[in-house]
Amino acid sequence: MNENGDRMSIIVQTIASILFPLALIFSFYVIMHGHLTPGGGFQGGAIGASAVALLIVAFGAKYVEGKMEEENLSIFESLGGLVFVIVSILGFFLAATFLTNFLVGEPLFGIIPAWGEAPLNSGGVLPILNLAVGMKVIGGLASVVLILAIASKEGEK
């Protein structure tokens, strides 16, 4: 499987480097349209983490670890959890209870039509929560795969 170091062949590397931004764009699409179409934070985050897993399988764990350190992924994941908790507690202070949708009805957020297709900014606080869950899932699953690959590579020596 690994002829030169821990990389795969040049065909796999080229296809992976073409497919990686497309998979990230699709992941971001699924996350940002989570309140309108099927999908949401967890599904989009799993797609983004599988894009990182594609890079790890094609380029090897050491190269990916050099490009994105595991600490940065942990910081990214913790930032997602922090955004979720802060938005939830803001709902407690600005409106009635925990996780209240306090942005709906504002002029920039929450133009909800009576029927038919809703526009993208009709969710109020929900896209922010979906984005936070997506950041947490991408960071968590990608760091799981990266740590597993690095640990199995160090176990060989």
Place this chain on the structure above:
Amino acid sequence: MMGLFEIAIILLSASMIASAIIAIWFKDLLASIIALAVMSLLLSLYFYILQAPDVAIAEAGVGACLTTAILIITIRSTERMEEGEK
């Protein structure tokens, strides 16, 4: 009278059972992992036919991509062929 829905469900169930049996039957564990990924992909198609597209996306992302990557990374550091009778 069988409609298209029943025919699709019967075909998908038969293909899933066949790929699961193939995944157990292979001695080459890499081919076994590919058969398991095929079973997971067919399961996501099954969820889509049963009108649960949310679960279908989660199954396709986690079951067919991440589990396959984790198992391939695990096989890379252990042995590829199953022990026992050749």
